[in-house]
Amino acid sequence: MALEYLYNFGLDSRDVEEIAEYIDEEVYTELGLFEGLVIENIRYMKDFGVSNYAQVVLKFPDIFLRDAESFKNIFSKFDHDDLIQKVEKNPAVFKKMVEFVDNN
Amino acid sequence: MEKFEFNGERNPELFSGFVSRAKDSLATLIDNIKVSIKDYEERIEDTTKEISDNELSREKCEHEITKMENKIEVIKDAIENVESTYKKIVDAYSSTSKGETKELYSEIIDGAKANCERDVEKNRSEIARLNSDIEAIKNNITEFTKIIDDLNKNLDNYNLELYKYNKTLDYMIKEAERIGGDLEEMSAKKEIPSKKTETKAPIKKADARRTSTSKSKDTEEDKKKTIKASEVEKEEVVEELKNPIDESLKQIYDLTGYNPARKEATEETKKEDAVKDNLEAEAKPIDKPIYTDNLDSLFSNTSSDVKDEGNNTSFLDVDLSSWESILNAPNEELESSISNEVKEDNSENTVDQLLSPYGTSFKRLKGLTTDKISYKDGKQIPFDMSAEDVIKAINTIDGTDLKKMKTVGPEITLLRKVKAMKEGNL
Numbered sequence: 001m002a003l004e005y006l007y008n009f010g011l012d013s014r015d016v017e018e019i020a021e022y023i024d025e026e027v028y029t030e031l032g033l034f035e036g037l038v039i040e041n042i043r044y045m046k047d048f049g050v051s052n053y054a055q056v057v058l059k060f061p062d063i064f065l066r067d068a069e070s071f072k073n074i075f076s077k078f079d080h081d082d083l084i085q086k087v088e089k090n091p092a093v094f095k096k097m098v099e100f101v102d103n104n
Numbered sequence: 105m106e107k108f109e110f111n112g113e114r115n116p117e118l119f120s121g122f123v124s125r126a127k128d129s130l131a132t133l134i135d136n137i138k139v140s141i142k143d144y145e146e147r148i149e150d151t152t153k154e155i156s157d158n159e160l161s162r163e164k165c166e167h168e169i170t171k172m173e174n175k176i177e178v179i180k181d182a183i184e185n186v187e188s189t190y191k192k193i194v195d196a197y198s199s200t201s202k203g204e205t206k207e208l209y210s211e212i213i214d215g216a217k218a219n220c221e222r223d224v225e226k227n228r229s230e231i232a233r234l235n236s237d238i239e240a241i242k243n244n245i246t247e248f249t250k251i252i253d254d255l256n257k258n259l260d261n262y263n264l265e266l267y268k269y270n271k272t273l274d275y276m277i278k279e280a281e282r283i284g285g286d287l288e289e290m291s292a293k294k295e296i297p298s299k300k301t302e303t304k305a306p307i308k309k310a311d312a313r314r315t316s317t318s319k320s321k322d323t324e325e326d327k328k329k330t331i332k333a334s335e336v337e338k339e340e341v342v343e344e345l346k347n348p349i350d351e352s353l354k355q356i357y358d359l360t361g362y363n364p365a366r367k368e369a370t371e372e373t374k375k376e377d378a379v380k381d382n383l384e385a386e387a388k389p390i391d392k393p394i395y396t397d398n399l400d401s402l403f404s405n406t407s408s409d410v411k412d413e414g415n416n417t418s419f420l421d422v423d424l425s426s427w428e429s430i431l432n433a434p435n436e437e438l439e440s441s442i443s444n445e446v447k448e449d450n451s452e453n454t455v456d457q458l459l460s461p462y463g464t465s466f467k468r469l470k471g472l473t474t475d476k477i478s479y480k481d482g483k484q485i486p487f488d489m490s491a492e493d494v495i496k497a498i499n500t501i502d503g504t505d506l507k508k509m510k511t512v513g514p515e516i517t518l519l520r521k522v523k524a525m526k527e528g529n530l
Contacts, residue, residue, distance in 0.1 A: 002478035020480060029477050033487060034519060036472035067513020069463070102511045 002032025010054035162248035190220035462514035497521035
């Protein structure tokens, strides 16, 4: 399994299987191939203080397929505490934040 | 003879050639980039003006619509007034009319009604016309908005291109400066061995000239005179070298024994020397200029310091001393003279230089990836990313890639391109 490294971030085999089921082939291969990049980004989110980062990985793994600089840039656009609070309440908010940053 | 070594086995002349060529190429590239930047700046200026014009036109349209809508309101009020007047007339004449008066009043009412209907009809037609005009203007506004959106998109692209060109230009200028520095450094490094290898040349040459007139007068005084004459020559040449731009070229000329200004004269001198050499077997015709900055140290040595008189073929005399031929040699020829190891080093250096504007390096890109592409069905293909792959990816960057780089970043965009290449999709 190419996504085994996600076990290190609180996901179990069922989570990884779930991810593999619903994402398309392209994202799957990229998550496997660009392991270093994805790990870097998940670590950043974790260190930023988002406690339910594993939920974000589970629901929106494709978000982590971007440069570390670009990923950090998303966090810099919002208030630290507000971001954590909102993402912890609903992980889908982070997806909206990414879209907002990408479109502006 | 002292073997000249520089950075391993690489020959300094070869590298001088490389560096000079790189410097020239960079200069050409910088010029081209400057032209492109100017072109994009003009395009941005034109597009901005066009956007501004279109926005002005759109504003005018909006203003026109407002005016027309106000006019419609006025007409509506007029219609109401006409109808209200008619009503009043009808009420007034209907309630009081009797007999013949009633007939007369009926005519007045009918006349008023006809007038009212005519006015109302006229005003309604005017409203309809105005509404039609408003719709047409709204259409124009939509068109203007579309044009403005398109122009804004173009403007974004131009700005992006301009940004990229500016960044590349900065990088190129830095590289050009660095290469310029390298060139000078190489030349400076070459001076040291050239002292030893060339020292014998002027002495022998002086000897040759002296012996052609009087062989037996090879005294210390003669040597001193030669030294003085050379020192005068040195001062003159040093004066000439004041121009820092020419300095590097002069150094190369001196180091390689090539001087375009003296080329013809040198050939003449060579012929004369050759005749003299026939007379003196021990002297050899060497007509290469001494590297003038080193004259003091050269002539402070005694002639016994010069080793290996028989082998006076310095590194300048081997075929590589023809630096012009190196510069003009086709790339394949130059490439073949470099070991594969050097090629690999160069690939990595090149890719790092190419990646530098994107704020990354080949090593980092390698570190972000695994060594295989895994598919959902369990199939795997190896992913051995080489510097050449990355160079290829960089060379195929297009506008779409630049847009992607703007959102997700250059590293993943380049990695995706390499992946696509490996999968045969690019």
